[in-house]
Amino acid sequence: MRGLKNPLGIAALVSLVFLLFMVVLGPILWGEEAVRTDTMALTQGVSAAHPMGTDGLGRDVLARVMAASRSSVGLALLATAVAVAGGLLLGALPAVLGRRAAGLLNGFVSLVVAFPGLLIALVLAVVLGSGGRSAAFAIGLASVPAFARLTQTLAASVAGRDFVAAARVLGVGRARMLFRHILPNIGEPLIVQATLGAGGALLAFAALSFLGLGVQAPDYDWGLLLNEGLNRVYVNPAAALAPGIAVVLAGLAFNILGEYAAQVFGGRDTIARAEGRSARPVPGDALIVRDLRVSFGPAVPVKGVSFTVAPGERVGLVGESGSGKSLTALAVAGLVEPPGVVTGTIEAGETAMVFQDPMTSLNPALRVGTQIAEVATTHQRLSRRDAARRAVARLADVHIGAPARVAGQYPHELSGGMRQRAMIAMGLMGAPRLIVADEPTTALDVTVQKQILDLLREASTTSGAAVLLISHDLAVVAQLCSRVLVMYAGVIVEDLTTERLVAGPAHPYTRALLASVPDMSADRSLPLATIHGRMPSPAEPVTGCPFAPRCPRADERCLTAMPPFTSASGGGGVACWHPVRETGGGPVTRPDEEAPDEEDPMRRTR
Amino acid sequence: MTALEFHGVRVRLGRGRRAVDVVHGVDLTVPAGTVTGLVGTSGCGKSTLARAAVGLVPLAAGRIAPAGGVQLVFQDPYSSLDPRMTIGAAVAEAVPRRVRDRAGEVRRLLDLVGLEPEHAGRLPRHLSGGQRQRVAIARALAARPGVVIADEITSSLDVSVQGMVLNLIRELQRELGLTMLFISHNLAVVRYVSDRVAVMDAGRIVESGPVDDVLSAPRNPYTRALLDSVPKLG
Numbered sequence: 076m077r078g079l080k081n082p083l084g085i086a087a088l089v090s091l092v093f094l095l096f097m098v099v100l101g102p103i104l105w106g107e108e109a110v111r112t113d114t115m116a117l118t119q120g121v122s123a124a125h126p127m128g129t130d131g132l133g134r135d136v137l138a139r140v141m142a143a144s145r146s147s148v149g150l151a152l153l154a155t156a157v158a159v160a161g162g163l164l165l166g167a168l169p170a171v172l173g174r175r176a177a178g179l180l181n182g183f184v185s186l187v188v189a190f191p192g193l194l195i196a197l198v199l200a201v202v203l204g205s206g207g208r209s210a211a212f213a214i215g216l217a218s219v220p221a222f223a224r225l226t227q228t229l230a231a232s233v234a235g236r237d238f239v240a241a242a243r244v245l246g247v248g249r250a251r252m253l254f255r256h257i258l259p260n261i262g263e264p265l266i267v268q269a270t271l272g273a274g275g276a277l278l279a280f281a282a283l284s285f286l287g288l289g290v291q292a293p294d295y296d297w298g299l300l301l302n303e304g305l306n307r308v309y310v311n312p313a314a315a316l317a318p319g320i321a322v323v324l325a326g327l328a329f330n331i332l333g334e335y336a337a338q339v340f341g342g343r344d345t346i347a348r349a350e351g352r353s354a355r356p357v358p359g360d361a362l363i364v365r366d367l368r369v370s371f372g373p374a375v376p377v378k379g380v381s382f383t384v385a386p387g388e389r390v391g392l393v394g395e396s397g398s399g400k401s402l403t404a405l406a407v408a409g410l411v412e413p414p415g416v417v418t419g420t421i422e423a424g425e426t427a428m429v430f431q432d433p434m435t436s437l438n439p440a441l442r443v444g445t446q447i448a449e450v451a452t453t454h455q456r457l458s459r460r461d462a463a464r465r466a467v468a469r470l471a472d473v474h475i476g477a478p479a480r481v482a483g484q485y486p487h488e489l490s491g492g493m494r495q496r497a498m499i500a501m502g503l504m505g506a507p508r509l510i511v512a513d514e515p516t517t518a519l520d521v522t523v524q525k526q527i528l529d530l531l532r533e534a535s536t537t538s539g540a541a542v543l544l545i546s547h548d549l550a551v552v553a554q555l556c557s558r559v560l561v562m563y564a565g566v567i568v569e570d571l572t573t574e575r576l577v578a579g580p581a582h583p584y585t586r587a588l589l590a591s592v593p594d595m596s597a598d599r600s601l602p603l604a605t606i607h608g609r610m611p612s613p614a615e616p617v618t619g620c621p622f623a624p625r626c627p628r629a630d631e632r633c634l635t636a637m638p639p640f641t642s643a644s645g646g647g648g649v650a651c652w653h654p655v656r657e658t659g660g661g662p663v664t665r666p667d668e669e670a671p672d673e674e675d676p677m678r679r680t681r
Numbered sequence: 682m683t684a685l686e687f688h689g690v691r692v693r694l695g696r697g698r699r700a701v702d703v704v705h706g707v708d709l710t711v712p713a714g715t716v717t718g719l720v721g722t723s724g725c726g727k728s729t730l731a732r733a734a735v736g737l738v739p740l741a742a743g744r745i746a747p748a749g750g751v752q753l754v755f756q757d758p759y760s761s762l763d764p765r766m767t768i769g770a771a772v773a774e775a776v777p778r779r780v781r782d783r784a785g786e787v788r789r790l791l792d793l794v795g796l797e798p799e800h801a802g803r804l805p806r807h808l809s810g811g812q813r814q815r816v817a818i819a820r821a822l823a824a825r826p827g828v829v830i831a832d833e834i835t836s837s838l839d840v841s842v843q844g845m846v847l848n849l850i851r852e853l854q855r856e857l858g859l860t861m862l863f864i865s866h867n868l869a870v871v872r873y874v875s876d877r878v879a880v881m882d883a884g885r886i887v888e889s890g891p892v893d894d895v896l897s898a899p900r901n902p903y904t905r906a907l908l909d910s911v912p913k914l915g
């Protein structure tokens with residue numbers, strides 16, 4: 076469905092219909108006319124009866140071109156099948172053979188892959204003899220090395236994945252490994268390559284037939300028609316033009332199909348770049364979010380989120396996967412991609428974004444310094460040299476030793492922590508009022524994690540920028556932030572200070588979350604507290620409190636009415652009918668009477 | 682029950698002149714039926730040591746005992762299960778040939794890790810991260826190993842799910858008397874599941890001993906640095 080909305084998808088569909096139409100109906104509709112000789116109309120030019128003229132025996136050229144579709148495309152497909160089958164065999168065999176044989180085979184493939192395919196095809200065509208079938212085999216065999224090489228590389232990349240290692244540890248045999256684990260997982264790129272290869276085979280075939288090495292009269296294909304047409308090109312240019320156009324169109328159709336397959340299988344391959352999104356500058360708060368909703372069709376992962384971040388304030392947004400926290404962050408940075416729909420209001424000053432994996436957010440092909448400087452050349456119209464100088468200064472600001480040298484390096488040459496520093500430096504190129512950091516330390520070691528958190532704190536104090544830190548880790552948030560927003564199933568269920576988080580939160584979910592994480596003083600004789608059940612998915616309609624099915628304090632009202640977010644008098648607030656009130660912190664203003672029980676909301680189970 | 686022993690284990694990765702020693706002479710014993718936690722920063726060689734123990738990387742020197750019957754549970758349940766194989770098939774593949782009632786065994790293993798028999802027909806993508814990690818554990822146990830190595834098995838899971846998997850691991854370890862090497866960068870998690878702990882830095886074990894001793898009175902400066910950087914609430 077989605078494919079039909081994009082131009083490539085439409086083009087691919089049209090191409091497919093076109094190819095199928097020609098191959099299936101070509102010979103049926105035009106087959107008879109294509110062989111009907113007419114001695115009254117030998118070698119005629121373009122006319123109403125014969126739009127592309129006639130050939131030496133008075134046969135209609137257009138009909139012949141149409142009818143030749145099946146043989147031309149069919150033979151190209153045969154050639155591709157030969158190439159894929161042979162390539163798979165040669166490429167996959169090393170995986171099952173012993174080391175010596177595999178080495179020999181790999182060497183052989185490397186050797187032949189260096190020869191031009193068409194040259195091999197020509198030689199093979201001569202050796203195998205003329206005729207459509209043998210030409211198909213010649214072309215197919217000539218492309219075997221390329222496919223073998225592709226299979227080898229793909230298989231090697233899959234062989235490096237964990238599940239193959241896991242199977243090896245279990246003692247799974249080589250053949251089974253190949254057929255159950257490796258081949259099924261390289262199918263998609265192979266299909267893409269085969270489709271593109273079919274286009275190439277079509278052209279190669281036309282070339283062979285044109286040279287007289289392919290299909291032989293009285294059979295005919297586009298290449299042969301082209302040959303015949305070219306002999307009389309001065310009498311009737313259309314006779315040469317028609318098969319030429321057919322070859323080009325069919326080749327194009329294969330390529331479009333291949334491109335589309337690549338797009339579909341390849342998934343979205345966009346590199347998210349950190350760019351300060353300059354929305355309306357807000358005079359007061361660094362960020363105001365009001366009734367933010369993000370939906371993907373029927374699924375609504377963010378269901379009405381409102382909060383503000385004061386200038387220079389450091390706020391943590393915590394939740395588990397599926398809570399909507401990362402989408403909230405993306406929406407704040409203006410990075411939600413279609414088909415996602417964002418509603419509500421977001422008012423933010425200049426925003427810098429720091430992602431979890433800086434490797435995917437830095438362009439691997441550009442030097443670090445160039446990328447950081449780019450922000451300033453495009454947004455602040457600095458000259459290249461000034462921007463480069465500032466980039467080095469910012470790298471020094473984030474405590475990168477030898478900043479000038481690092482600026483000249485590529486992202487992959489840096490460690491994870493260094494890349495994260497570079498990302499923060501990039502964010503500091505402008506004058507951000509808000510730094511949104513989405514799980515910035517999750518991919519890092521504890522020792523490095525601490526440094527990055529310290530750096531974020533420093534960046535915020537020196538630049539005055541507020542920080543919105545998205546994390547699943549309460550301890551990480553507590554380390555950097557003074558205030559914490561807890562998200563569950565697309566809504567904020569609690570807004571509390573870090574002190575209150577430590578002393579004892581009011582929302583049963585926040586409490587359960589805290590209790591399920593072992594800390595350095597956890598009692599090791601007891602099992603960890605766990606939360607039964609699972610979070611409702613974004614597509615599930617929820618009446619009442621989304622946490623109710625898992626909440627030990629839930630009662631009738633919780634199941635039927637959604638608790639509103641209620642602000643506490645001393646700041647913060649909670650969305651719960653029966654908040655826990657055991658420990659300190661500001662009193663929570665509640666809609667009605669006492670919570671009936673104050674038992675421990677945790678159940679201790681497996 | 683078997684103990685897991687590393688004697689002078691050295692691992693060299695890469696080829697020719699580019700080869701580097703990733704593990705430099707590790708001596709470590711995990712006593713039978715107990716859990717030893719292995720901590721250290723990424724790149725310290727702890728995962729390589731695990732891979733060496735199950736034969737995924739060759740030893741340059743030294744010896745690891747036992748030579749077989751060791752299973753490894755990987756970090757990322759999203760990549761350690763074949764995306765095109767049903768859960769049942771993935772677990773069945775690991776069940777030893779001599780077992781007759783394979784379907785029954787698969788059901789028993791799924792039940793052991795808290796999954797329903799219906800899960801057998803599903804593909805990994807239909808399962809949550811926690812469920813996938815349960816499958817990976819069931820798969821490792823299917824081979825009836827004497828020793829299990831868990832390599833960062835909770836670090837890609839949500840916190841509440843992490844708790845369940847840790848409880849499960851502890852329970853199974855006690856029930857089955859498994860010998861286990863539990864690798865993690867998270868000290869609190871290691872402390873929670875382990876009897877002993879070993880600290881690894883730059884390819885060497887720099888400190889080891891009973892968990893309480895090492896974590897309350899670390900003698901090595903690196904261990905101390907590691908302990909200092911653990912984020913704490915409050």
Ligand code: SF4
Nearest residue numbers: 620623626633651652
């Ligand atoms: S509203 Fe009810 S179900 Fe929801 S968290 Fe509060 S007590 Fe639990």
